[in-house]
Amino acid sequence: xxxxxxxxxxxxxxxxxxxxxxxxxxxxxxxxxxxxxxxxxxxxxxxxxxxxxxxxxxxxxxxxxxxxxxxxxxxxxxxxxxxxxxxxxxxxxxxxxxxxxxxxxxxxxxxxxxxxxxxxxxxxxxxxxxxxxxxxxxxxxxxxxxxxxxxxxxxxxxxxxxxxxxxxxxxxxxxxxxxxxxxxxxxxxxxxxxxxxxxxxxxxxxxxxxxxxxxxxxxxxxxxxxxxxxxxxxxxxxxxxxxxxxxxxxxxxxxxxxxxxxxxxxxxxxxxxxxxxxxxxxxxxxxxxxxxxxxxxxxxxx
Amino acid sequence: xxxxxxxxxxxxxxxxxxxxxxxxxxxxxxxxxxxxxxxxxxxxxxxxxxxxxxxxxxxxxxxxxxxxxxxxxxxxxxxxxxxxxxxxxxxxxxxxxxxxxxxxxxxxxxxxxxxxxxxxxxxxxxxxxxxxxxxxxxxxxxxxxxxxxxxxxxxxxxxxxxxxxxxxxxxxxxxxxxxxxxxxxxxxxxxxxxxxxxxxxxxxxxxxxxxxxxxxxxxxxxxxxxxxxxxxxxxxxxxxxxxxxxxxxxxxxxxxxxxxxxxxxxxxxxxxxxxxxxxxxxxxxxxxxxxxxxxxxxxxxxxxxxxxxxxxxxxxxxxxxxxxxxxxxxxxxxxxxxxxxxxxxxxxxxxxxxxxxxxxxxxxxxxxxxxxxxxxxxxxxxxxxxxxxxxxxxxxxxxxxxxxxxxxxxxxxxxxxxxxxxxxxxxxxxxxxxxxxxxxxxxxxxxxxxxxxxxx
Numbered sequence: 001x002x003x004x005x006x007x008x009x010x011x012x013x014x015x016x017x018x019x020x021x022x023x024x025x026x027x028x029x030x031x032x033x034x035x036x037x038x039x040x041x042x043x044x045x046x047x048x049x050x051x052x053x054x055x056x057x058x059x060x061x062x063x064x065x066x067x068x069x070x071x072x073x074x075x076x077x078x079x080x081x082x083x084x085x086x087x088x089x090x091x092x093x094x095x096x097x098x099x100x101x102x103x104x105x106x107x108x109x110x111x112x113x114x115x116x117x118x119x120x121x122x123x124x125x126x127x128x129x130x131x132x133x134x135x136x137x138x139x140x141x142x143x144x145x146x147x148x149x150x151x152x153x154x155x156x157x158x159x160x161x162x163x164x165x166x167x168x169x170x171x172x173x174x175x176x177x178x179x180x181x182x183x184x185x186x187x188x189x190x191x192x193x194x195x196x197x198x199x200x201x202x203x204x205x206x207x208x209x210x211x212x213x214x215x216x217x218x219x220x221x222x223x224x225x226x227x228x229x230x231x232x233x234x235x236x237x238x239x240x241x242x243x244x245x246x247x248x249x250x251x252x253x254x255x256x257x258x259x260x261x262x263x264x265x266x267x268x269x270x271x272x273x274x275x276x277x278x279x280x281x282x283x284x285x286x287x288x289x290x291x292x293x294x295x296x297x298x299x300x301x302x
Numbered sequence: 303x304x305x306x307x308x309x310x311x312x313x314x315x316x317x318x319x320x321x322x323x324x325x326x327x328x329x330x331x332x333x334x335x336x337x338x339x340x341x342x343x344x345x346x347x348x349x350x351x352x353x354x355x356x357x358x359x360x361x362x363x364x365x366x367x368x369x370x371x372x373x374x375x376x377x378x379x380x381x382x383x384x385x386x387x388x389x390x391x392x393x394x395x396x397x398x399x400x401x402x403x404x405x406x407x408x409x410x411x412x413x414x415x416x417x418x419x420x421x422x423x424x425x426x427x428x429x430x431x432x433x434x435x436x437x438x439x440x441x442x443x444x445x446x447x448x449x450x451x452x453x454x455x456x457x458x459x460x461x462x463x464x465x466x467x468x469x470x471x472x473x474x475x476x477x478x479x480x481x482x483x484x485x486x487x488x489x490x491x492x493x494x495x496x497x498x499x500x501x502x503x504x505x506x507x508x509x510x511x512x513x514x515x516x517x518x519x520x521x522x523x524x525x526x527x528x529x530x531x532x533x534x535x536x537x538x539x540x541x542x543x544x545x546x547x548x549x550x551x552x553x554x555x556x557x558x559x560x561x562x563x564x565x566x567x568x569x570x571x572x573x574x575x576x577x578x579x580x581x582x583x584x585x586x587x588x589x590x591x592x593x594x595x596x597x598x599x600x601x602x603x604x605x606x607x608x609x610x611x612x613x614x615x616x617x618x619x620x621x622x623x624x625x626x627x628x629x630x631x632x633x634x635x636x637x638x639x640x641x642x643x644x645x646x647x648x649x650x651x652x653x654x655x656x657x658x659x660x661x662x663x664x665x666x667x668x669x670x671x672x673x674x675x676x677x678x679x680x681x682x683x684x685x686x687x688x689x690x691x692x693x694x695x696x697x698x699x700x701x702x703x704x705x706x707x708x709x710x711x712x713x714x715x716x717x718x719x720x721x722x723x724x725x726x727x728x729x730x731x732x733x734x735x736x737x738x739x740x741x742x743x744x745x746x747x748x749x750x751x752x753x754x755x756x757x758x
Contacts, residue, residue: 028758067622068758069751083752090628102620105555106537114537114551118629 013088014079016043018165018197024063024073033059034070035221041199043164046191048212048229049201050293052301055218057201058098061169064199065095077165091119094163098170099147100154108153109138112160119161127160130186134179147174155183159190166190168200172207180204184211205294215293219300224257229293236296239269239280240287253277258300270299318397322405325379326372328703329364333405336364340410344417357414358425362432365406369436373402377440406433427480434487441491452574455582545631550641552624556609557645572602572653576660588664589719595657596713599678600685602653606645607689611702614693617757625755634755635748639690639741646682654678667721676730677716681709683737690744693754 019041026034033056041047051057062068064075066082075082078089085093103111108131116122131138134152136145145153151174158166166187172180188211190196202208208215209229216226225232236257241249243265252259255275260268280286291299323330343357376398383391407429414425538559541548550557560568575598579591613621624630631637658671688705691698716726748754 026758062757065622065626066752067617067625067756069756081752083756085626087628090626093626095622095626097618097622099618101616101618102623103554104619110537114541114548115627117537117539117541118548118627 011080011086015092015164017041017076018043018078018092019064019167019199020076021060021064022074022076024060024070024075026059026063026068026070032221034063037063037073037218037221037223039064039216039223039226041165041197043197044191044195046187046198046211046213047200048208048215049199049218050203050205050208050215050297051201051218052203055301056221057218058169060218061095061167061199061201065093065167091121091161092164094158094161094166096151096154096158096166096168096171098173100150102154104143107139107141108136111142111153111157112138115157115160121161123160123162126162127156130156130159133182148176148179151175152179152183155186159186162190162194162196164194164196166196166198166200168198170201170203172202172204180207181210187211205297209293217297217300224300232296233291233293235273236291237271237273237276238289238291238295238299239267239271240289241267241269241280241283242285243267245283245285253280268299270296318394318401322372322376322398322401325375326368327375329368329371332364333368336361336368337410337413339364340413341417344414344419355419357419358428361410361414362428365410365429365432366436368406369402369433370440373433373437374440376402377437402433403430424480427484431480431483431487434484434491438487438491452578455578459582542629545629546637546641548627549624549630549634549637550645552620552627552630553613553638553641554609554620556605556607557641568602568649569652569656572598572656576656579660580663591664592661592666592670592719593714593717595661596674596677596681596717597710599650599653599657599674600681600709600713603646603650603682603685605649606642607685610642610689611692621755621757625753633749634753635745635751638754639686639745639748642689643686643741646686650678650682666719669722669727670717670719673716673718673722673726673730676727676734677713680730680733680737681713683734683741684709687737687740687744690741690748693748694751694756 017040019039021037021039024034024037025032037060039060049057049060059068063070063073064077064082066075066077066085069083077085077093080086080089103114106114112122112124112127116124128138134149134156136149136153136156142150142153151171155168155171158168168187172183175183184207187198187200191198198211200208200212212229214227215229215232217224225236227235240262246261246265246267249267253269253271253275254277255272256269257272258268258270262268281288289295326333340357340361343360344355376395380391380395380398383394407426410429411422411425415422419425537551538544538547541551547559550559579588613619624634654675658674661670661674684705688698688702692702716722716730718726
């Protein structure tokens with residue numbers, strides 16, 4: 001029986017919430033990689049996942065797509081468990097790994113002929129356009145592509161089936177600045193044209209700021225922030241409090257994200273402005289810094 | 303000048319030892335076994351009076367394997383380090399050589415001497431030869447085996463036709479023969495590395511050591527992959543109806559349906575070896591050939607297992623593909639087990655036929671072909687089962703490694719040129735039954751997991 005025409009099973013296809021994770025926990029031996037990670041990615045959202053190297057971004061993506069089995073918690077793709085995706089969902093999901101090495105024994109045209117048979121929505125003309133734009137010869141052997149070319153190819157193959165959910169793990173890491181801009185443009189186009197949902201991980205903040213509608217910060221295995229980008233930049237501020245005041249503060253203020261004592265005794269507080277206690281603003285010597293995303297990332301991840 | 307640049311950091315004690323041991327990985331166990339045999343067999347009174355005693359032969363074998371893996375990795379790493387222009391490479395390499403000599407040659411020689419083996423010089427040279435043979439082997443590209451085999455036979459044939467050549471060689475003192483071999487092996491290894499002026503760019507010229515260091519063995523861009531998926535490889539048609547075929551392509555080299563030409567190319571080495579054996583049809587060649595025929599059959603079936611192993615060890619090479627591609631079989635565990643079995647059979651069956659016919663022409667006993675069929679089927683069933691178990695967990699992988707050690711011994715030990723005893727077939731039948739049961743258990747276990755392509 002044709003697997004593509006089979007019924008989708010017990011779980012109804014929920015396109016309004018392409019990706020969802022509840023309390024994901026995953027550890028390798030004693031090393032806890034994901035700690036109680038919950039995430040929701042509604043339709044049309046472009047979520048940039050940032051975090052330091054080794055923060056668990058690829059692991060989280062692996063769990064979200066059912067490539068890794070968490071010890072507890074569950075990831076759902078379009079309403080069904082990620083570990084048990086059916087073809088109706090797989091057809092709508094595209095994934096670009098960090099270092100694409102699949103199908104190295106094929107030529108590009110062979111790969112597209114193969115994938116074209118598996119994805120009913122494979123857009124051949126779009127694939128050809130992208131190949132031409134990124135100067136990839138269809139007759140070229142995939143094994144002989146440079147890392148940047150291999151990443152471009154992986155992106156083309158992810159975009160060509162016109163996916164409803166596009167998951168990209170550090171998609172721009174091997175690309176030159178021009179190709180990175182083009183990629184970001186294509187992601188936005190894809191998201192707007194098809195109402196596609198996009199999750200991409202990166203530590204290139206400028207890329208993220210260019211396209212993401214929302215940002216989630218993964219730090220030490222947990223999601224520290226998950227907010228619309230504009231809101232994040234608007235609302236999260238850094239307060240620098242003189243050392244004399246620092247000692248009199250309660251251990252945790254409402255909306256507080258991070259507290260750090262600087263070398264000169266000054267207290268650095270990362271806080272959500274909306275929850276900021278009014279009396280704090282009256283303190284003598286207080287400094288309020290509005291932060292860019294990069295500063296915010298460094299402040300938290302350092 | 304920066305002070306940190308002026309002084310090289312002092313080598314930490316045990317660092318070199320740890321590096322050598324880490325490079326040799328699981329073959330350290332073999333080396334330990336070699337030490338144990340070097341000590342225990344003479345104590346048990348085994349062959350101290352013989353010119354080439356058993357404990358020395360076995361110990362040399364363990365040193366050989368140890369040198370092949372550890373030496374290959376160390377040479378590869380040293381090459382990589384020199385390409386990266388890291389400092390102190392020569393000192394580090396010489397320290398590693400010293401440690402390797404100590405562990406692989408001096409210690410076992412010392413152990414043998416301690417239990418009364420007085421042939422210290424011979425033991426030393428034989429073990430040094432084993433070490434050098436391992437290093438020489440990994441200094442050459444893998445394809446050289448196909449050149450060395452006929453060359454060896456040609457040399458044998460030539461010596462046969464030269465008056466008293468063998469007599470002269472066999473009458474030479476063992477010590478000088480071994481010393482000559484040492485120099486020869488050293489020359490081969492030095493020649494291989496000395497001739498290499500440019501970093502190798504293709505597998506054709508890449509040594510095994512470099513492949514080990516770059517982890518390119520069994521990767522999907524290697525020559526075996528090219529043999530299977532060469533120019534104009536069909537990617538199939540109507541794949542939405544032929545989901546098994548779609549899966550086999552997603553799994554890659556070793557699983558994909560080869561073209562007739564590439565399938566024939568895969569069988570050529572077996573045909574070549576068979577023809578060579580028949581051309582060299584002599585008593586000693588025939589008995590050696592009969593011993594190794596079952597092993598050859600099993601080795602031919604390796605590519606799909608190796609591909610699966612590579613995918614599990616290096617998921618980035620495409621383990622996510624069968625997990626995320628639509629249009630693949632609904633029951634992936636069963637489909638994978640079937641594909642693996644089918645591909646192993648597809649490769650082994652012609653080899654069994656060719657080599658059974660060769661064995662008959664070489665004068666094998668009446669039931670050799672039956673034992674061959676039974677033993678190979680059992681071996682393939684067990685390999686099938688452990689390959690599935692090895693998809694997850696250390697236990698499965700340990701089981702697979704154990705089988706890789708036990709199987710060759712069992713296959714060679716039971717491939718008797720003379721008529722085999724009746725119990726042998728019964729024993730292999732039980733092994734076959736066990737293998738079938740293990741395969742069924744592996745499939746059942748795999749079916750319980752969400753899907754077989756999990757990366758953890």
